[in-house]
Amino acid sequence: MAEGQRRLSELTDTFELLATDGTVLPFDRWPISRILRGETLSGWEARVRRRDRDWQRVFLYGGTLARDAAGHPLVVVVSITDITDRKQAQETLQQAVERAEAAAEELRRSNEELEQFAYVSSHDLQEPLRMVTGFMDLIRERYAGRIDAKADLWIGHAVEGAQRMSSLITALLEYSRVGRQDRPLSPVRLADALADAIKNLSITIEETRSAIAVDELPTVAGDRPQLSMVFQNVIGNAIKFCRPGVRPEIRVASRRDDESDGWIVSIADNGIGIPGDQLERVFLIFQRLHTRDEYPGTGIGLALCRKIVERHGGKIWVESVRGQGSTFRFTVPTVRGMA
Numbered sequence: 001m002a003e004g005q006r007r008l009s010e011l012t013d014t015f016e017l018l019a020t021d022g023t024v025l026p027f028d029r030w031p032i033s034r035i036l037r038g039e040t041l042s043g044w045e046a047r048v049r050r051r052d053r054d055w056q057r058v059f060l061y062g063g064t065l066a067r068d069a070a071g072h073p074l075v076v077v078v079s080i081t082d083i084t085d086r087k088q089a090q091e092t093l094q095q096a097v098e099r100a101e102a103a104a105e106e107l108r109r110s111n112e113e114l115e116q117f118a119y120v121s122s123h124d125l126q127e128p129l130r131m132v133t134g135f136m137d138l139i140r141e142r143y144a145g146r147i148d149a150k151a152d153l154w155i156g157h158a159v160e161g162a163q164r165m166s167s168l169i170t171a172l173l174e175y176s177r178v179g180r181q182d183r184p185l186s187p188v189r190l191a192d193a194l195a196d197a198i199k200n201l202s203i204t205i206e207e208t209r210s211a212i213a214v215d216e217l218p219t220v221a222g223d224r225p226q227l228s229m230v231f232q233n234v235i236g237n238a239i240k241f242c243r244p245g246v247r248p249e250i251r252v253a254s255r256r257d258d259e260s261d262g263w264i265v266s267i268a269d270n271g272i273g274i275p276g277d278q279l280e281r282v283f284l285i286f287q288r289l290h291t292r293d294e295y296p297g298t299g300i301g302l303a304l305c306r307k308i309v310e311r312h313g314g315k316i317w318v319e320s321v322r323g324q325g326s327t328f329r330f331t332v333p334t335v336r337g338m339a
Ligand SMILES: Nc1ncnc2c1ncn2[C@@H]1O[C@H](COP(=O)(O)OP(=O)(O)OP(=O)(O)O)[C@@H](O)[C@H]1O
Pocket: 171, 233, 237, 238, 241, 269, 271, 272, 273, 274, 282, 283, 287, 288, 289, 290, 296, 297, 298, 299, 300, 301, 302, 303, 326
């Protein structure tokens, strides 16, 4: 007995057992003590540490005490599985996940800050700009033709500059609004969203005698005003970037997309086309392939389209043959896939 106790204290002097929450277990709560008392353990995890040196492993304990017919202890069955490596891999994975989550959160936060900045600055710029345009109008009314030809020209430039700035700010505001307080997606008949866009473009369509052919379009999960804005920008471009002397012909169509489990909508034109190395760049904000003298515009339209499509969980891209036309395509979710 004395011998046994000496061995026991040697054991507890050398090793300590910790539960999964990190508490140190007294000997009577070690798995072997519990099994000997008649408890059955299975998959019970503990960390074993040596007190005298840097050594520790994680074990899974199981075991039971078998008795004879009279109820006397007969045999003890114990299983010990070393799961240190498995635990370590789990912890490494968990740390990687946490790091990735922290990075994503940081990115989301800085994105939000940037959008807030764009929104506030464009919003606050409108007021002083209204003053500039207001007073320029007054000056023009009162002094046009009264100073000299140069003054008239300069006033004209100033008014034009202010107008351009105003449309830039409006576009920027519109851009920064997507993603802020978005309405939830709901079933939208794409034909309705397209009809809204065509209505807004009706004067341009008439003036250019553009022909727009529309195939059957599905009902999707979306935001009608935003999807209409996508149509309006892409069709507006198709009309604007037409070949001289060639009547704009535009075709809107759709087909099921197995990959995204949604729809692909396509808008094809017979315009000037886009060079192969610029197919990505056109979707960046303020990136234009032409000067304002050649074609008017601010370079926000397609960036806005991309933001809207991505907000719908889709993507947008363009294929083009220079001098023959371009086809813009974007994916939208089905109503079934509605979040
Ligand atoms: N259908 C098209 N055919 C040829 N080029 C195009 C077409 N659509 C867009 N582009 C090119 O991509 C550029 C970016 O298009 P985006 O709609 O973003 O700007 P924008 O039309 O110039 O200005 P905004 O739309 O802000 O009035 C255009 O300036 C043009 O060079």
